[in-house]
Amino acid sequence: MNRDIVLLRTVEVAAIASYKYIGKKDKDLVDQAAVEAFEVMLKNEKGFKLKVVNGEGELDQAPMLFVGQILGDLEDPSVMTYDVSVDPVEGTHPAAYNFAGSIATIAFSKENTMLQLPEMYMEKLFVSTDFIDQIDLSKGIISCIEEMQKHANRKDLKCIILDKPRHKEVIEKMNEMGIIVRLIQDGDVLAAIDVVNGDADFVYGIGGAPEGSLMASLAISSGCKMQSKLIRYEEVWPNEQETKLRKDKEKAWLDKYNLDFDSILDDFDLVADKSARFFAAGLTAGGSLKPVDYKDGKFYVNAFMSSHGMVRNIDSVYDIEKVNVLKPEIKFLFDKYKR
Incomplete structure (x- = not known):
């Protein structure tokens, strides 16, 4: 079959x-x-x-x-x-x-x-086909949004983002910039499907790294674009008891997978096909x-x-x-x- x-x-x-x-x-x-x-x-x-x-x-x-x-x-x-x-x-x-x-x-x-990804946090930006040449996550999400607004010649782009405390400041900033923000509780892969289907212009947020491979495959196969970067556990949960243990795990994972916290990973870095x-x-x-x-x-x-x-x-x-x-x-x- x-x-x-x-x-x-x-x-x-x-x-x-x-x-x-x-x-x-x-x-x-x-x-x-x-x-x-x-x-x-x-x-x-x-x-x-x-x-x-x-x-x-x-x-x-x-x-x-x-x-x-x-x-x-x-x-x-x-x-x-x-x-x-x-x-x-x-x-x-x-x-x-x-x-x-x-x-x-x-x-x-x-x-x-396919790049094997550890069970870590990852900053992910997934954009529609209209904005594949306008994003550079190394300059930060706000710069990316400004470039997308300039390209579209309008401020009211639609963003889907996880409604989490770690996103509070960027959500407030996007609202100030005129972005129409749709908050979700779970499912950034599902949100990326909505971008492909034209229900939003981009998905942004810090979520699970393994799901990044699914989103990269979706971007490549649909003609959209994704960029990402691994994020330290302590940036998301600075005061948790587990944070110290996770530091040791993260170091071991980065060594194992030959990854780091500084590199911007393109969708083709995650799935080279x-x-x-x-x-x-x-x-x-x-x-x-x-x-x-x-x-x-x-x-x-x-x-x-x-x-x-x-x-x-x-x-x-x-x-x-x-x-x-x-x-x-x-x-x-x-x-x-x-x-």
Whole structure:
């Protein structure tokens, strides 16, 4: 089967499996359902292998697809292997409490083109195709915004940003500059999809570094642009007891991955492949992506994919009775995770 269709179906079924636990206040159950869906959907596929370069759950011991795990055709050594960054549920907290901000997502590129990123904080700026030549994060976010406003010849650009204390000052400054600020609680990857779909001009903020690989793949595959920089834990949480321990971890991670806190990382520094692809499906979703829904024996899933500058927003219907007959491996998931 076509590899892109396989991965599109994988994120869709992961969203369907996790649907059982929406609003149940247990983010590990949400994540575990999606992880199992990924493994079930990919374990019998032929013709390609996927190597997990950036997984999830390493710090909080959540159910996870671990770094180095191989998915796909494990029997044929001659098939091509691709790098993947994966988050079976990006936004487990909003999914567990049933508010906007969660998706199932995966991105892939040619083997040995994805940079492995540590479980650290990262400053990220993701801009639409209109502003790919106007940003230079080394000059700071305010300078980038001023250049984008000059280029657009208007002040009222739309920004999506995580509503966190660490962003208080920049949010206030953007409001003063005339930027229309949309605050979100979780999900900067989902926010970047909104930029691609034209619902905002840029996403900015400090969030998780591994998600940066997903956003870089999205930028490359859609024709947008992203820049980023690793951030010290103590800059975000200066007074926490964990800060000293994190300093030692961060030093070890930087040495291991040959990274630093000073370099501006372009999207191609994170994913060095023009043919990178990105896939996502809405769980509780929000913005331009709709949440998964169920009615009368059918699941309704809104998915997204991008490659080579082509963007697709896809509505799919999974008729449980028909799918169970034609795809018994999915029947197992539908039976286990029916609500």
